[in-house]
Amino acid sequence: MIEVKDIYKTFGDNHVLQGITASFKPGKNNLIIGGSGSGKTTLLKCIVGLHEPTKGDVLYDGHNFTDMHFTDRVHIRKEIGMLFQNSALFDSMTVEENIMFPLNLFTDQSKEEKLDRANFCLKRVNLEGKNKLFPSELSGGMKKRVGIARAISMQPKYLFVDEPNSGLDPLTSILIDELIAELTEEYNITTVVVTHDMNSVMGIGDHVIFLYNGQKWWEGTNHDIAHTDNKELNDFVFASKFMKAAREKL
Amino acid sequence: MFHSLGRYILLLWLSFRKPEKFKVYWAEVMREMVSQGIGSLGIIVIISVFIGAVATIQTAFQLVSDLVPRSVVGGITRDSTILEFSPTISALVLAGRIGSSIASQIGTMRVTEQIDALEIMGVNTPGYIVSPKIISGVSMVPLLVIVSVLLGLGGGYLACAVSNTVSTTDYLSGLTDGFNTVIVTVCAVKAVAFGFIITSICAYQGFYTSGGALEVGQAATRGVVYSCIMILFADLIISKVLL
Numbered sequence: 354m355i356e357v358k359d360i361y362k363t364f365g366d367n368h369v370l371q372g373i374t375a376s377f378k379p380g381k382n383n384l385i386i387g388g389s390g391s392g393k394t395t396l397l398k399c400i401v402g403l404h405e406p407t408k409g410d411v412l413y414d415g416h417n418f419t420d421m422h423f424t425d426r427v428h429i430r431k432e433i434g435m436l437f438q439n440s441a442l443f444d445s446m447t448v449e450e451n452i453m454f455p456l457n458l459f460t461d462q463s464k465e466e467k468l469d470r471a472n473f474c475l476k477r478v479n480l481e482g483k484n485k486l487f488p489s490e491l492s493g494g495m496k497k498r499v500g501i502a503r504a505i506s507m508q509p510k511y512l513f514v515d516e517p518n519s520g521l522d523p524l525t526s527i528l529i530d531e532l533i534a535e536l537t538e539e540y541n542i543t544t545v546v547v548t549h550d551m552n553s554v555m556g557i558g559d560h561v562i563f564l565y566n567g568q569k570w571w572e573g574t575n576h577d578i579a580h581t582d583n584k585e586l587n588d589f590v591f592a593s594k595f596m597k598a599a600r601e602k603l
Numbered sequence: 604m605f606h607s608l609g610r611y612i613l614l615l616w617l618s619f620r621k622p623e624k625f626k627v628y629w630a631e632v633m634r635e636m637v638s639q640g641i642g643s644l645g646i647i648v649i650i651s652v653f654i655g656a657v658a659t660i661q662t663a664f665q666l667v668s669d670l671v672p673r674s675v676v677g678g679i680t681r682d683s684t685i686l687e688f689s690p691t692i693s694a695l696v697l698a699g700r701i702g703s704s705i706a707s708q709i710g711t712m713r714v715t716e717q718i719d720a721l722e723i724m725g726v727n728t729p730g731y732i733v734s735p736k737i738i739s740g741v742s743m744v745p746l747l748v749i750v751s752v753l754l755g756l757g758g759g760y761l762a763c764a765v766s767n768t769v770s771t772t773d774y775l776s777g778l779t780d781g782f783n784t785v786i787v788t789v790c791a792v793k794a795v796a797f798g799f800i801i802t803s804i805c806a807y808q809g810f811y812t813s814g815g816a817l818e819v820g821q822a823a824t825r826g827v828v829y830s831c832i833m834i835l836f837a838d839l840i841i842s843k844v845l846l
Contacts, residue, residue, distance in 0.1 A: 401723055402722075402723075403719055403722060403723070423727075426725070427725040428725075430722075430723060430724060430725030431724075431725050433723055433724075433725075435720065435723045437716045437719065437720060438716070439715055439716060441715060441716040441717050441719065441720040442717075443717055443720075444711075444715075444717070454724075455724050457624065457626075457627050458623050458624050458627055458724070458726060459623065459624075459724075459725070507724075513723075
């Protein structure tokens with residue numbers, strides 16, 4: 354389980370996060386939603402240690418990650434997988450090399466074992482046989498799937514996903530969401546997804562946190578969203594005509 | 604300025620921490636050596652031959668006197684090539700060739716979140732990204748300078764053979780007359796220092812890039828400009844101290 358306790362993050366005079374407290378349970382798809390500039394990506398970066406919080410703590414299964422030295426953090430980071438908004442695949446490496454990269458650095462597996470693991474991960478994301486392709490030869494959806502394959506190669510306990518649907522068509526978005534949900538349930542991973550895609554929220558949002566102006570404004574499940582009277586959340590979720598129409602039918 | 608200097612020193616310190624797995628880092632060093640060394644060989648060959656030839660012709664032109672033996676041209680070409688032309692001009696060209704490549708490569712990794720991805724995995728990113736480039740720079744630039752010296756002197760020979768201003772016999776005789784080994788030491792020290800300057804400054808500029816494509820381009824330009832200035836500054840200091 355990941356716990357976030359009273360997190361503040363300030364950039365100069367810009368108070369991006371203002372006292373966020375939340376917990377993310379294993380086996381659940383924990384979604385952080387909010388408008389642009391609400392602080393959701395900053396919160397994610399604080400949780401994974403890419404940003405240091407101005408104040409507050411992040412705990413991984415009770416271990417305070419914020420206070421840890423770099424060398425101690427490595428032990429937790431080996432248990433983290435992350436899918437970035439633009440996939441962040443290493444350009445100079447093939448798909449197979451991308452997936453095997455963390456295995457090369459942090460395990461003593463033989464080449465055959467690493468190759469088997471890479472093939473397993475590729476099969477899991479439905480990209481069998483794409484081993485030798487370079488990231489520049491992949492479509493946006495394929496890059497995301499390779500990113501997921503790399504993220505799960507080390508069998509992570511925690512999976513972080515930043516905007517998994519950005520730049521993807523609705524069908525591919527649903528496939529990516531379903532893949533994330535399946536992996537979360539299958540391996541009992543603590544998954545945290547940052548998104549502003551309402552299809553994802555309604556599809557896989559076991560636990561949803563809504564950020565507004567750097568504060569936790571609402572918390573619940575995707576089923577609760579349809580019936581909430583929180584004005585800011587309603588304005589955000591049902592901004593489009595399509596969602597408004599869908600709500601009326603609920 | 605002190606903030607940048609502090610970050611630069613910190614980056615270097617982080618770059619040379621114990622690697623997670625030596626084998627993976629070694630593979631990166633080899634890859635960089637091929638990229639920097641073999642990749643720069645063409646441009647070094649071209650500029651060295653021309654510089655050696657021009658240095659010989661111009662020296663011969665300025666020493667048109669019956670009182671000066673013609674073999675002196677070979678000696679002056681040798682000293683100027685080993686001391687200045689090969690290490691410094693090669694380094695300035697390599698700053699453009701290798702430096703811009705390093706800064707833009709690392710800068711692109713930064714803006715496309717590849718560096719963040721490495722950090723999330725628990726990789727010491729300065730160590731994995733920067734140190735192979737610096738190790739490669741301090742080993743390959745001296746090798747390229749050696750090639751440059753040999754080709755520069757060869758270019759001088761060709762100029763003699765073609766222009767008839769100095770006979771090739773006089774030129775070869777001048778190359779060996781009064782040879783002082785300290786110039787080789789100065790050349791080697793310069794080459795190692797320049798290799799370090801080019802790779803470390805450009806890696807620093809790339810590593811702390813933020814923004815997008817525009818900023819990556821600006822980082823590459825800054826890396827090359829600062830490297831060139833520091834090369835000339837180091838050239839002066841090394842020459843003053845060792846000669």
